[in-house]
Amino acid sequence: MHEWFDVEKKLESSANVAACAAGLDTTMFNADVRPADPRFGDFQVNGALPYAKRLKTNPREVAQKMVTAFEKDNSLTSVADLSIAGPGFINFKFKPQFYSNWLAAFATESDFKESASRFYSGDRVVVDYGSPNTAKQMHVGHIRSVVIGEAICRLLEFCGAKVTRDNHIGDWGTPYGKLFFAYRRHLDESALTEDPLGELERLYKLGSELAGEDEAVLDECREELVKLQAKDPGAMALWEKVNELSIAGLNEVYEQLDVTFDCYLGESFYRDKVQQVYDELSDSGLAEESKGALVVFHTEHKRYAKQPFIIRKSDGASNYATTDLATMLYRHEHFNATRIVIVTDDRQKDHFEQLDLTTAKWFERTGRERPIFNHVMFGKITGKDGKPIKSRSGDPIRLKDLIAEAIERAYALVKEKNPDLSDAELKHIAQTVGVGAIKYADLSPNRTSDYVFSWDKLLSFEGNTAPYLLYATARIQSIFRKLDGPQKDGLEKRASTFETDEEIALARKIVEFVGALQTTIETLRPHMLCLYLHELAGTFSAFYSANKVIVEEEGVQARRLILCSRTLLALKIGLSLLGIKTLERM
Known part of the structure; x- marks a missing residue:
């Protein structure tokens, strides 16, 4: 099934072969593969319409020629049924066994990564x-x-x-003259020890203020800058100290966000x-x-x-x-x-x-x-007024304060929902939910758009939010905690074929993970992956509401547990790629 890892790419390749076999001018043909309306199929090849329009011929006749060519490819007809809809859309409806085989082939993160690594191998x-x-x-x-x-x-x-x-x-330039002037005259050693970045920022602001008020101070600031540019030993030593303290302070925040850098050039x-x-x-x-x-x-x-x-x-x-x-x-x-x-x-x-x-x-x-x-x-x-959000004092909100508040708010929410959890568990969950919520709120809108910051929305357990997705992963894991060892093993051998609409819809949505990943990486727009994960969680919720998982029929239980397992896998991989950790329980 590895040739079917990226279903859209596989269908595109097959469509190009079929177009050639049907006698179409392949230099003018574009397969245009996309997900179909679920009422008619799973995927759709739309290329017959624009091709026929360019040649001023009947698109349905073009589509029929392609379907005839498709049907000679047993590797395709064995897994999907083909039909023509409307003026010439070619629909592919995959058979339930296709989904069973696909989910069996991609059962671990390594399976996904091995196939996905071909996309940018060598880059x-x-x-x-x-x-x-x-x-x-x-x-x-x-x-x-x-x-x-x-x-x-x-x-x-x-x-x-x-x-x-x-x-x-930004570790060079004019600001250092003003910073060094203030550092040598107004440094608070205890503040530098307690909050290095806070004290350095205070000194820079003070130096700028004094230089703006007194021409003599401005001249001294310029002299400090000249010394630095000339690599004066004393100026260079202070510059190195400032940068060392700065990077240490930055790394404290990066550690909270689970981010590390290879270099600071x-x-x-x-x-x-x-x-x-x-x-x-x-x-x-x-x-x-x-x-x-x-x-x-x-x-x-x-x-x-x-x-x-x-x-x-x-x-x-x-x-x-x-x-x-x-x-x-x-x-x-x-x-x-x-x-x-x-x-x-x-x-x-x-x-x-x-x-x-x-x-x-x-x-x-x-x-x-x-x-x-x-x-x-x-x-x-921005805030609700459309302007950049600021603290009550009117200054920009410090990032470390934002993270701390997110964790504090998450702690209160989780404790309200789970008052029996230990304080250590509450803190662990609050850290994961709080940081994850901030990240997801930033990633889920289209990155080129402004977005309105809202604590209520950010920490909501409903809608396209991190808490909603984290809860979905925890809920699936709770299903497996109810089972003993033998019930979790050998699921593929015991599973019967998917039957219900909700089972097939969920299987289809899991397969779409690859397309979502590809679209996200091609556009460098993480919100595309966020949208997919939210849709996957919603599709799982519909499946879970309509289909009891723990049932007496061994084959039915096994196939539904496979769906639970692969949904969990896709959610975990997707959230990890967004830099968001998951939880065993919430």
């Missing part, structure tokens, strides 16, 4: 996400990059790619790599002088025809464009990246579009093979 992907500034605390606006980026990493790895997680932190790492960028872009004729700056024009692009990509400012200083180009080159040469994914908010759309255009021309002119580039954009998290 080497650098995923750039997180990317906060040092010496500052992460606030709620940082969570989307972290959560979306981590989900993308897990999905790519599951599908066979070798992934490097890179946290491109921030802006400072590329400061001695920009000259190559200037030289190669100039020597290749791509960059030119304009008003004292070195720029790249993309005159063929309507939006950027008069908006140059500045790679060296008129004062001779580098900027984000310079270091980002150096970063693209380093990832190509050092990591041998075949794909680079950068996860940021949508305000940086123009910058990364121009970066990709420039990189493409640069690499082409220098004989390099350019990696595929994806800028994964996301929208804002």
